[in-house]
Amino acid sequence: MINALIVGSILFLLWFFEKALGTPMVIRPLVVSFCIGLGLGDPLNGVLIGATLELVFMGAIQIGGSVPPDVLVGAGLGTAFALITGSGPEIALTLALPIAILAQSIKVVLFIVRSQFMNLAVIFAKNDDIVKMKLLNWLGLILQSAMYFAVGFIAIVFGSEAVQVFVAAIPPLVMTSLELCGKILPAVGFALLLQPMMDKKNVIYFILGFIAVTYLKLPIMAITLFAVGIAYIVVFEKSSETHAVEQKEIASDDSWGGLFDE
Numbered sequence: 001m002i003n004a005l006i007v008g009s010i011l012f013l014l015w016f017f018e019k020a021l022g023t024p025m026v027i028r029p030l031v032v033s034f035c036i037g038l039g040l041g042d043p044l045n046g047v048l049i050g051a052t053l054e055l056v057f058m059g060a061i062q063i064g065g066s067v068p069p070d071v072l073v074g075a076g077l078g079t080a081f082a083l084i085t086g087s088g089p090e091i092a093l094t095l096a097l098p099i100a101i102l103a104q105s106i107k108v109v110l111f112i113v114r115s116q117f118m119n120l121a122v123i124f125a126k127n128d129d130i131v132k133m134k135l136l137n138w139l140g141l142i143l144q145s146a147m148y149f150a151v152g153f154i155a156i157v158f159g160s161e162a163v164q165v166f167v168a169a170i171p172p173l174v175m176t177s178l179e180l181c182g183k184i185l186p187a188v189g190f191a192l193l194l195q196p197m198m199d200k201k202n203v204i205y206f207i208l209g210f211i212a213v214t215y216l217k218l219p220i221m222a223i224t225l226f227a228v229g230i231a232y233i234v235v236f237e238k239s240s241e242t243h244a245v246e247q248k249e250i251a252s253d254d255s256w257g258g259l260f261d262e
Contacts, residue, residue: 001157006039007080008153015072016145029053029075033092036079045088049079052089053096058190070107072148074100077155084160103151110147114140205230 014035018027025031030050037046057071078096082088117140124132198206205227212218212226 003040003080003084003160004153004156007036007076007156008149008151010035010039011072011076011152012145012149014076015148016141018072019141019144027072029057029071029096032072032075033079036076037083040080040083042083045083046079049082049089049092050075053078053092055190056093056097057100068104069097069100070103071100073103073151076152077159080152080156081160084156099155106147106151110144114144 010032014026014032018024030047030053033046033050033053034043035046037043037049040046053075057069057075074096077099078092081095082092085091117136120136121133124130124136194206209223209227212223218226
């Protein structure tokens with residue numbers, strides 16, 4: 001029961017601060033898993049699990065009206081179950097993905113319910129009742145945060161024993177396979193992240209990075225420094241081009257102005 005209260009409270013606070021403070025990224029797996037680990041008395045393994053889950057969920061970013069898998073619930077419950085059962089990141093990975101996808105469906109329903117607040121907001125706006133509009137906004141945030149508390153609390157209360165039985169029943173061969181999958185899944189996370197970014201203009205950077213790691217055997221720090229240098233050059237060139245275009249437009253405006261002055 002205590003673990004359930006801790007996990008539920010952490011999920012509540014992380015979602016509340018994520019929206020109240022302007023998206024400081026506190027619902028990313030690395031932060032979520034660390035907080036869960038800190039609450040359950042094992043922050044080190046929480047960070048290790050969070051780093052693994054961060055690679056997997058790297059491409060799970062909400063853009064516009066899209067609803068990606070719920071990273072907060074997936075990482076939070078995956079980490080909690082792994083720590084409670086004394087398991088490693090492979091169990092957290094196994095549980096986090098399906099939990100995140102299930103929570104995605106719950107979030108869609110919640111968004112539909114929360115959209116009904118818009119009708120009240122329109123009424124308050126017509127009446128110039130700013131105070132009630134602010135209270136309505138905070139009420140929606142508190143209700144959504146409470147949903148995360150309820151999901152975390154109920155899952156830990158009713159799911160911990162089932163997860164322990166499930167983990168104990170996993171054969172060693174399957175556990176080894178899960179460990180291998182855990183090493184492969186980060187590549188899936190990178191692929192999801194690259195999918196909206198990759199085009200014919202920047203694919204060369206991906207190829208250069210692949211060559212640097214595979215054939216040149218460069219360490220990550222060296223590749224990172226090279227990437228920072230390339231990014232600086234690209235940004236500097238674009239800013240120079242933009243400045244040149246602006247100067248050309250100013251000169252063109254001056255020439256037209258001189259023509260009319262004559």
